[in-house]
Amino acid sequence: MKMLLGTEWVDRDQTIDVRDPLDNSLIDTVPSASNADVQTALAAAYAARQTARKMTTYERSQVLLRTAAIVADNIEDFARTIAREGSKTINEARGEAKRTVNTLTISGEEAKRLLGETIPFDSFPGGENRRGYFERVPIGVVMAITPFNDPLNLVAHKLGPAIAGGNAVILKPATVTPLSGLKLCNAFMEAGLPPGVLQCLTGHGAILGDALVSDKRVRMVSFTGGLEAGLHISNRSGLKKIGMELGSNSPVIVWKDADIEWAAETCVSGAFWAAGQNCIGVQRIYIHRDVYEQFRDDFVTRTKAYRIGNKLDEATNMGPMITETEAIRVEKWVAEAKELGATILAGGGRSGALMEPTVLENVPENATIHHDEVFGPAVNLYVVDTLDEALAKANSVDFGLHSAGFSNDVTVCHRMAAELDSGSVIINDSTDYRLDSMPFGGVKSSGLGKEGIRFSLQEMTEPKVISWYLPGV
Numbered sequence: 001m002k003m004l005l006g007t008e009w010v011d012r013d014q015t016i017d018v019r020d021p022l023d024n025s026l027i028d029t030v031p032s033a034s035n036a037d038v039q040t041a042l043a044a045a046y047a048a049r050q051t052a053r054k055m056t057t058y059e060r061s062q063v064l065l066r067t068a069a070i071v072a073d074n075i076e077d078f079a080r081t082i083a084r085e086g087s088k089t090i091n092e093a094r095g096e097a098k099r100t101v102n103t104l105t106i107s108g109e110e111a112k113r114l115l116g117e118t119i120p121f122d123s124f125p126g127g128e129n130r131r132g133y134f135e136r137v138p139i140g141v142v143m144a145i146t147p148f149n150d151p152l153n154l155v156a157h158k159l160g161p162a163i164a165g166g167n168a169v170i171l172k173p174a175t176v177t178p179l180s181g182l183k184l185c186n187a188f189m190e191a192g193l194p195p196g197v198l199q200c201l202t203g204h205g206a207i208l209g210d211a212l213v214s215d216k217r218v219r220m221v222s223f224t225g226g227l228e229a230g231l232h233i234s235n236r237s238g239l240k241k242i243g244m245e246l247g248s249n250s251p252v253i254v255w256k257d258a259d260i261e262w263a264a265e266t267c268v269s270g271a272f273w274a275a276g277q278n279c280i281g282v283q284r285i286y287i288h289r290d291v292y293e294q295f296r297d298d299f300v301t302r303t304k305a306y307r308i309g310n311k312l313d314e315a316t317n318m319g320p321m322i323t324e325t326e327a328i329r330v331e332k333w334v335a336e337a338k339e340l341g342a343t344i345l346a347g348g349g350r351s352g353a354l355m356e357p358t359v360l361e362n363v364p365e366n367a368t369i370h371h372d373e374v375f376g377p378a379v380n381l382y383v384v385d386t387l388d389e390a391l392a393k394a395n396s397v398d399f400g401l402h403s404a405g406f407s408n409d410v411t412v413c414h415r416m417a418a419e420l421d422s423g424s425v426i427i428n429d430s431t432d433y434r435l436d437s438m439p440f441g442g443v444k445s446s447g448l449g450k451e452g453i454r455f456s457l458q459e460m461t462e463p464k465v466i467s468w469y470l471p472g473v
Contacts, residue, residue, distance in 0.1 A: 003202045006044040007195035021353045033203035038211045045168040046217040048196030049140045064108035066191035072101045083311045085177045087275045100153045103436045106453045107160030132467035138166035140219040149277040151177035161456035171200040178202045243449035247279045247373045248401030250431035251394035256288035258406035264298040270430030272357045276377035280402040286390045303346045320353035327355040330376035337367040395421040401442035402431040
């Protein structure tokens with residue numbers, strides 16, 4: 001596939017292979033953008049910011065709604081692309097494609113709800129003859145950097161509100177999964193987005209990243225990815241807005257009065273969806289001692305029933321990790337935990353990029369898999385005796401994106417909602433729940449700012465005050 005640069009789809013002599021992580025088969029190639037391409041994209045986006053700004057609310061909304069319709073009409077094509085280039089099974093990929101339609105539809109709707117307010121200038125002496133208001137205006141050029149694990153919907157979560165707010169936007173999709181993002185950019189062009197307002201650079205972040213995020217013409221960097229890369233971007237970006245979602249190490253509390261069967265079912269799905277490569281995936285489960293064995297046995301039984309392998313097989317529950325290198329990393333973390341005293345209850349094996357869904361207990365707190373984000377199909381089980389202990393341990397790591405708790409006691413639920421230190425607390429479901437319109441973002445090392453269309457739209461615009469002095473009024 002070609003990349004969208006300036007106002008054209010272009011190719012380059014230097015290319016990057018896009019391969020299926022299951023068998024390493026070649027799917028397609030994309031251009032390997034150069035620093036010269038970066039400068040072309042920045043200049044084109046800076047010029048197109050005026051075009052984007054002048055689009056009426058109706059025009060922005062209609063482009064977004066038409067793009068949503070194009071994706072909806074081609075769900076299977078988008079889903080197969082997601083599944084082939086990434087880790088998701090075909091059923092998981094269809095779910096992502098359908099969510100993308102919702103994300104773009106919400107973006108089109110929210111474009112019409114970008115409101116200002118009147119300001120009571122006469123609320124302080126000297127303002128008696130003043131009237132005025134503020135409106136929200138585009139910030140200009142948005143740099144969107146997206147990860148491999150949701151290669152379509154997370155692109156939509158950045159492009160949708162950026163365009164709804166009247167901005168020009170440059171997309172840098174993950175190097176290993178660029179095809180879904182390119183297809184979405186093509187849908188935007190087909191839907192009538194003016195040339196230059198959207199560009200998509202494919203290439204290696206190590207080569208392109210610094211020049212893109214540090215340029216003064218970029219007024220916001222919206223990044224989803226790892227903590228190390230996020231820290232690097234924040235150090236290089238300079239004086240501009242930054243929105244970052246940097247992952248998590250999501251805890252779940254299963255209290256003694258919970259529906260154990262439901263908790264086990266939803267937490268298995270939450271732990272192993274997309275081969276565990278999920279920023280809100282379940283990683284640490286704290287279970288009351290009275291129900292620990294019941295939950296553990298149910299959870300392990302469900303895990304061992306998971307079918308892994310061919311992503312395009314309708315019966316497959318879990319596909320490979322994004323690369324064999326990543327699978328080897330998780331395998332090493334599991335082995336380290338075992339050496340430190342953990343017990344492997346299920347899984348632990350690997351074949352190429354296929355890492356078995358893995359369940360551990362007795363994981364010591366100095367194990368990497370306890371305190372860092374595993375971003376793979378491995379989950380830890382822990383025994384707790386009191387709610388205070390469960391809350392303290394859940395909050396003990398330096399991440400806080402999503403957390404969850406299971407109980408039928410409303411007082412316990414309220415305590416978990418109030419005291420779990422994270423951007424969202426999910427009660428009686430796993431951490432792996434997100435509505436695309438809700439505010440989404442974390443605390444501590446999980447990031448800065450909020451996504452979710454309405455909330456991204458606030459980040460990607462800024463208030464502009466208009467004050468009128470009207471003598472005699």
